[in-house]
Amino acid sequence: xxxxxxxxxxxxxxxxxxxxxxxxxxxxxxxxxxxxxxxxxxxxxxxxxxxxxxxxxxxxxxxxxxxxxxxxxxxxxxxxxxxxxxxxxxxxxxxxxxxxxxxxxxxxxxxxxxxxxxxxxxxxxxxxxxxxxxxxxxxxxxxxxxxxxxxxxxxxxxxxxxxxxxxxxxxxxxxxxxxxxxxxxxxxxxxxxxxxxxxxxxxxxxxxxxxxxxxxxxxxxxxxxxxxxxxxxxxxxxxxxxxxxxxxxxxxxxxxxxxxxxxxxxxxxxxxxxxxxxxxxxxxxxxxxxx
Ligand SMILES: C[C@H](c1ccccc1)n1cc(-c2ncnc(N)c2C#N)cn1
Numbered sequence: 001x002x003x004x005x006x007x008x009x010x011x012x013x014x015x016x017x018x019x020x021x022x023x024x025x026x027x028x029x030x031x032x033x034x035x036x037x038x039x040x041x042x043x044x045x046x047x048x049x050x051x052x053x054x055x056x057x058x059x060x061x062x063x064x065x066x067x068x069x070x071x072x073x074x075x076x077x078x079x080x081x082x083x084x085x086x087x088x089x090x091x092x093x094x095x096x097x098x099x100x101x102x103x104x105x106x107x108x109x110x111x112x113x114x115x116x117x118x119x120x121x122x123x124x125x126x127x128x129x130x131x132x133x134x135x136x137x138x139x140x141x142x143x144x145x146x147x148x149x150x151x152x153x154x155x156x157x158x159x160x161x162x163x164x165x166x167x168x169x170x171x172x173x174x175x176x177x178x179x180x181x182x183x184x185x186x187x188x189x190x191x192x193x194x195x196x197x198x199x200x201x202x203x204x205x206x207x208x209x210x211x212x213x214x215x216x217x218x219x220x221x222x223x224x225x226x227x228x229x230x231x232x233x234x235x236x237x238x239x240x241x242x243x244x245x246x247x248x249x250x251x252x253x254x255x256x257x258x259x260x261x262x263x264x265x266x267x268x269x270x271x272x273x274x275x276x277x278x279x280x281x282x283x284x285x286x287x288x289x290x291x
Contacts, residue, residue: 098207
């Protein structure tokens, strides 16, 4: 695959290109690959159609979340998911180039990962006190805004408190980010719940177009969120990942990989089962068949 545009950044599983032209400046092309990462490693075996499924899921979420965005006087950055180069058809989004805000806007509806560790230490998550007795996988009394800084490629994002967000973007904008993040998460969680998926947490990125707040990046995908099958939700232990559990289980229980060396190729059955999870998530959420 060669997108004949200047490459601006390469993430673990995505690339971003400059798609500006004199007639249409300030445009980017966000391209999703079929690469999958696990345990902080990009695996050597691609998952066929992962890039297309997650791109089409973002496109669908932008449609679903537009009323929430508009209620805040905000918008999203998607221009087109069809007006893209042929060799990335279906897995690229033409978007508005924004002035990105330096905050990863994370909303958590359930206790998991770093949130569980923070709660075990402090009885709270950031400045939100939580009731006693919560365990890994517990649903929180209300979704919590847990911002972080944007780490350099390959580094982990760093948790920050609300005061740090205020310092970075100002008090009014910080409050707007928190409220919009929580509203978008709540709407997403409501839609996902109806499809049998627990949206445990998610990460949004926002930018500015002039003074307008704009939802950017990918949205509510299994790469930017924790998706759990609702049918197996059982607080008290790590919840199975909707999309990556086959990969994690094989890497942990079958492959003999030590998690430090280069990860091994995935067997065909794990690849096929993982592809099916992505397609099923898309079809369950959207009610559309994945072509
Ligand atoms: C984190 C993400 C990224 C994606 C793919 C590969 C590496 C990084 N990224 C998004 C922008 C960005 N910048 C300006 N305007 C925008 N509309 C966007 C978006 N989306 C910059 N980086």
